[in-house]
Amino acid sequence: MACWVFLSVVLSSCFLGAASRATLGVVNTEGGRVEGTFKRDGLFASVDIFKGIPFAAPPKRFEKAEPHPGWPDVLKTKKFKPRCFQTTLAQNDVFGSEDCLYLNIWIPQGRTVSTNLPVMIWIFGGGFLAGAGHGANFLNNYLYDGLEIASRGNVIVVTFNYRVGPLGFLSTGDANAPGNYGLWDQHMAISWVKRNIAAFGGDPNKITIFGESAGGASVSLQTLSPYNKGLIKRAISQSGVATCTWAVQRNPMHWAQKLAAKVGCPKDDPAAMMACLKITDPKAVTLAIPLKLVNLEVPLVFYLIWAPVIDGDFIPDEPKKLYHNAAGVDYIAGVNNMDGHLFAGLDVPSINQAGLGKTYPEDLYHLIQGLTMNTRGQGTNITYAQYTKDWPSTPSQKTIKRTVVELETDVLFLVPTQLALDLHYQHAQGAQTFSYVFSYPSRAPIFPNWLGADHAEDLQYVFGKPFATPLGYRPRDRDVSRHIIAYWTNFAHTGDPSRGESKVPTPWIQYTSTYTQYLDINKDIDVNSVKQRLRYDSVSFWNQTYAALEATL
Numbered sequence: 001m002a003c004w005v006f007l008s009v010v011l012s013s014c015f016l017g018a019a020s021r022a023t024l025g026v027v028n029t030e031g032g033r034v035e036g037t038f039k040r041d042g043l044f045a046s047v048d049i050f051k052g053i054p055f056a057a058p059p060k061r062f063e064k065a066e067p068h069p070g071w072p073d074v075l076k077t078k079k080f081k082p083r084c085f086q087t088t089l090a091q092n093d094v095f096g097s098e099d100c101l102y103l104n105i106w107i108p109q110g111r112t113v114s115t116n117l118p119v120m121i122w123i124f125g126g127g128f129l130a131g132a133g134h135g136a137n138f139l140n141n142y143l144y145d146g147l148e149i150a151s152r153g154n155v156i157v158v159t160f161n162y163r164v165g166p167l168g169f170l171s172t173g174d175a176n177a178p179g180n181y182g183l184w185d186q187h188m189a190i191s192w193v194k195r196n197i198a199a200f201g202g203d204p205n206k207i208t209i210f211g212e213s214a215g216g217a218s219v220s221l222q223t224l225s226p227y228n229k230g231l232i233k234r235a236i237s238q239s240g241v242a243t244c245t246w247a248v249q250r251n252p253m254h255w256a257q258k259l260a261a262k263v264g265c266p267k268d269d270p271a272a273m274m275a276c277l278k279i280t281d282p283k284a285v286t287l288a289i290p291l292k293l294v295n296l297e298v299p300l301v302f303y304l305i306w307a308p309v310i311d312g313d314f315i316p317d318e319p320k321k322l323y324h325n326a327a328g329v330d331y332i333a334g335v336n337n338m339d340g341h342l343f344a345g346l347d348v349p350s351i352n353q354a355g356l357g358k359t360y361p362e363d364l365y366h367l368i369q370g371l372t373m374n375t376r377g378q379g380t381n382i383t384y385a386q387y388t389k390d391w392p393s394t395p396s397q398k399t400i401k402r403t404v405v406e407l408e409t410d411v412l413f414l415v416p417t418q419l420a421l422d423l424h425y426q427h428a429q430g431a432q433t434f435s436y437v438f439s440y441p442s443r444a445p446i447f448p449n450w451l452g453a454d455h456a457e458d459l460q461y462v463f464g465k466p467f468a469t470p471l472g473y474r475p476r477d478r479d480v481s482r483h484i485i486a487y488w489t490n491f492a493h494t495g496d497p498s499r500g501e502s503k504v505p506t507p508w509i510q511y512t513s514t515y516t517q518y519l520d521i522n523k524d525i526d527v528n529s530v531k532q533r534l535r536y537d538s539v540s541f542w543n544q545t546y547a548a549l550e551a552t553l
């Protein structure tokens, strides 16, 4: 393998010698040779791009993926492969393919071919229901294009597909269908990178996984699984961790049976049920239980039913009891300051309405009832008191609406992230912990005008869109993007976001349980951006007072 890579590098360098630009050409992988493309990046640099390399065989339905048998000729890897089977946005049709386990690689090159670069593997989000390694696109502009991160941070970027929805996560909670197929796919991609990335100029001992939302929770779960021991050096969870309630489905059999009934499969005998589901049209399986988005009976988060499970194998126990497995993994975790807005707007639509669209204290109370269902009503009143204790006697519309958004942000993202940071810090051995909040306000010209950073707003900056599509952005947006990419890729290089090849506006002080330092990321970052005690009162309420109440039930 090494000889072939050496040869191809020499040949390519000769052919392109006139342009002083190195490129890998054909690369030998464990499955066979692959040929990508390259894109110029300034006068003396370029980025090699491989799209659609198989990292596993086409998976069998409701089974773990198997290694790919390989291919005889040079595989042209120049186009993204279809995403894994999933519903369209309208949820009346499906798209993608069951044959979907492919990854994409971006490698920055200078005058000579790169070697030993850190590797950043992206895990996409989408509620474990939707999404793809390449992300949403407008024409040829893909959200998760790795080019900007690779060239600005001098790192290799990898993106990949994993199975989602029932095909990725349906489980009977026993050996008939243990579940977590999507997580196993992610693990297959990570281990493929570990075994093969040296041939692309990567350092297999410097792998950082990063992801957002369900991808952030996946990142967290991958670091907690014993199967990734020695594979992952560092990890970044954006707006999602393993300790989020929505990251784990605790009653998978209930939903497996519900789906079986919808598609006409037996539901009382799990073996017969799975035998039937395996031969049922995957389109029917995928469409069987649409995600409810209007007239919700309970908060939206409870409709995210296809999620990882505690299978006693890949996830051997409650996530909070698995942090010893992440002891050696450097970790960044954080949230957007209004991550909950997207969910709040579906649960309490009036928060997004100006004028007559009023939100009442009763709406907040009702939402709290839904979010505290696990205490069967016992936790509702103390939570309502907690969230209204600073209200004036007649709260303004802005106060009520903001409280709804803060509540959802706390419950779904912020509070579990603080717990994950603390657990990581407490168990770390020779690894560091870093916390952030992303507070750069949404650019969307919509009501409410006090909106901060909504869910997924960070993605465009992480992937350098203000540089890739400069006309759509302002200079200060480019500052935000430059700073995030610098922190993220420095972290991939050194384990410390402030140390590395890229200049950062201020040192990001590591998190400790005592001082709970975090970096507030927006357009103006300076020494004052390192703060402490992020929403500490709410965090203490949920992680101590409320958790103590749960423990008594």
Ligand SMILES: *[C@@H]1O[C@H](CO)[C@@H](O)[C@H](O)[C@H]1NC(C)=O
Residues within 6 Å of the ligand: 377, 378, 381
């Ligand atoms: C919660 O508060 C409501 C309204 O003040 C009251 O009617 C109800 O009895 C309280 N419930 C509990 C369990 O304390």
